[in-house]
Amino acid sequence: MRKSIATVCLSGSLEDKLYACADAGFDGIEIFEPDLVVNDRSPEEIRALVDRLGLSLDLYQPFRDFEGVGPDLFEDNLRRARARFETMRRLGIGTVLVCSNVATATIGSDRVAAEQLRRLGDLAASYGVRVAYEALAWGKYVDDYRRSWEIARLADHEAVGVCLDSFHILSRGHDPAAIEEIPGEKIFFAQLADAPDLTMDVLSWSRHHRLFPGEGAWDLGRFVTHLVRAGYTGPLSLEVFNDVFRQTDPGRTAEHALRSLVWLEDRAARLLADDGVGPAVVLDRIADVDVPTGYDYVEIKAEDTHEVEVMLDQLGLTFRGQHRTKPVRLWSSGAANVVLNEQRARDLAPHVAGIGLGVADAAAASDRARALAVRAVPRRTQAGELDLAGFVAPSGLEVFLNDRRTRTPAGTEPAWAAEFDRGRPGPGAGQISGVDHVNISHGWDTHDEAVLFYTTVLGLESPTATEAAGPQGLVRSQVMRTADGAVRISLNVAPAGVSHPQHIALACTDVVAVARRAGERGLPRVPVPANYYDDLRARFGLDDTTLALLRDHQLMYDRSEAGEFWHFYTPRVGHLCFEVVQRVGGYDVYAGDNTPVLLAAQDRLDRAQRSRLSRSSGVSVSAGEKSSPAR
Structure with missing residues (x-):
């Protein structure tokens, strides 16, 4: 599967991050919006640099606090979305991450959220953009990926699907097995992060203590098997907020990050083989581990x-x-x-x-x-x-x-x-x-x-x-x-x-x-x-x-x-x-x-x-x- 990484995982300027990811061997990039906002290159110049480096721009994120709001605020949210979609068109990015509302939602109705996401889907489609709706672990009304999928299903729009993030699912103790009940073509994006087993508020846990796969307490190999069984064929992408990684050399961190994805893909492939499952996508295997004697x-x-x-x-x-x-x-x-x-x-x-x-x-x-x-x-x-x-x-x-x-x-x-x-x-x-x-x-x-x-x-x-x-x-x-x-x-x-x-x-x-x-x-x-x-x-x-x-x-x-x-x-x-x-x-x-x-x-x-x-x-x-x- 293609390997991607969010620019938030790395230190340095946006250019530093792009060069580091290309040198490490990544296929694609998630643009974290603050990295773009502080950069002095135009979206067209960034797109050209990405093309020269042989990378793809896989996701624009995050778009926050959209659904579950009253009529006046909803119209303003559509205005915000239109401006973001124009930027995405200039960048050449086809998918936007829309997080479940944390701050401005006043309506906890799935049908209202679905109708508003349907309207967003209409607007997104006019720009050639897809909407990947994600349940944040601290969302005001939507904090469970199964509910975000139900809302996306009710929206019933070809440009509206879900983003599944291992941190938001596993930090809440939700069972990832139900991922297999989501049609693969409606899983628009998958983000991966490991984490230590901590007892603290989930927002601080997320913002400071995520880890790359294989470094924490979670079985991300099994998580990926659920994605594959569902029929997901998109990138496996890392989104790791970590105080250490955002202070260290981006080249070294990018190599470290890619190593974690290579290991994870091999781990998932072995689990699927043990289960007797032939995946719809090819997962790369590497040589067996030879434990020292x-x-x-x-x-x-x-x-x-x-x-x-x-x-x-x-x-x-x-x-x-x-x-x-x-x-x-x-x-x-x-x-x-x-x-x-x-x-x-x-x-x-x-x-x-x-x-x-x-x-x-x-x-x-x-x-x-x-x-x-x-x-x-x-x-x-x-x-x-x-x-x-x-x-x-x-x-x-x-x-x-x-x-x-x-x-x-x-x-x-x-x-x-x-x-x-x-x-x-x-x-x-x-x-x-x-x-x-x-x-x-x-x-x-x-x-x-x-x-x-x-x-x-x-x-x-x-x-x-x-x-x-x-x-x-x-x-x-x-x-x-x-x-x-x-x-x-x-x-x-x-x-x-x-x-x-x-x-x-x-x-x-x-x-x-x-x-x-x-x-x-x-x-x-x-x-x-x-x-x-x-x-x-x-x-x-x-x-x-x-x-x-x-x-x-x-x-x-x-x-x-x-x-x-x-x-x-x-x-x-x-x-x-x-x-x-x-x-x-x-x-x-x-x-x-x-x-x-x-x-x-x-x-x-x-x-x-x-x-x-x-x-x-x-x-x-x-x-x-x-x-x-x-x-």
Whole structure:
């Protein structure tokens, strides 16, 4: 189906928006009237630009407060409509969105509304325009799409149909199945938006918190199947009011938006296939999602990775060797592989630069990523080196996919590990057994895009987001994960102005043994206050022996009905720190109550470090260097 987008979804001038949509690959545009009003180009010039860009103008919107009014106001509304239709003729747009009356309606009669829409249809037809009548979720009398269709049916005019908007239908909890009772030729337009599950007034929800498909709580794939079953053949168009998207780069947002529509069309096609339905329109399918089977590696990049290597040795990982052709080193223990990369890293402090994920079919997974217009990572390889397909996540993290493994005396490992030599052979069998999760920090402006990337490209699930209070404000956290927990990626949005470190959580079989050995090798720990252990006693009733063990090794603890969680953190090196975790039984969450303790402890370390730097240099350290790691 053709893909369209409302200009209200994007930031910038109308020209900026048109170029961004064309570059992203959209077929058409909805002109949001305020974008036209503030623009200094004539409708004819805008039409010419749209033609040059290969776009179509699919809808003019919105025309408000028309029906359900008295005779005098109705005549003035027809005057307003005539002026709008003249503008549409100059633009070359054939459909206008008429919203159900919110402000001026005084008559709640369906027959009056239908008669007035019939008169509007007569006027519209004389201009070659169709009227798409939409039930706003906060309409004064008409707030249900089934009633808007009944009014359009009563109007009985070939130029009068309905516009169906997923937000206005789903936000009110209306069942979209009745869409299939509307003749497809009378559905003049379909607008799509997802949204988080919020409890607030519907107007504010609509104006500030809509999301692109796949980012919210609604099953828009099923919504589209109802449209297709009804016989709708028009565009699938995005109308997303969102404070973030209207402040960010329009080119990037347009690419993000198109990705959501590509995913949605594929999702609807699969649902229809499962139902055994052959649609009247062709819905594009893309390659099946290849859910990752686990972490191949985590990559840390820096100009100098020496401090990280010292810490990895203290934690019990084994040096596996230097890459044959690159300034890259490998440290391993069990299934945990940490790659240290110093190439093209001048002036960079240690940070998580990439992850490698195991998949069943890397070529198919790459095809899916390309279909979703994800930017590829250029990667130089030489003869005999494994060529890994890589893509850039919205945070800048590089994600590589691998389906090739080799057998070693110690088990199986990624085939690329053979490219490292002059170290100890084999993955090693220390207490560290694998990567539990990786914590990635990004800005507020890329969070929704990141969620869409991980769900649509990699098929990860996105449980409910959480928030943790720290000394510099709230940290928002969204864990993306596979159903079995083999891959867990925590996406964090820190308070504005706070540099938020990342961390790599290493799974182990005996966290006490790891902590003891690391301490003997000189590894400092993030200090945990005594008040925390007093609280553990109160919350969980832990005995003195267990509390002493936790306190002696600066371990943190949590418990659920399914099991226990033992963990500790290292101080940060550059922009990252390590966490070592042990999950006992079926514990499957992340000790969220411990996060504020960590935030406060890390803040104390940072303050002490700034104080030392200030005393030694005689220069005050900027408050902008504050940081606060969290899950």
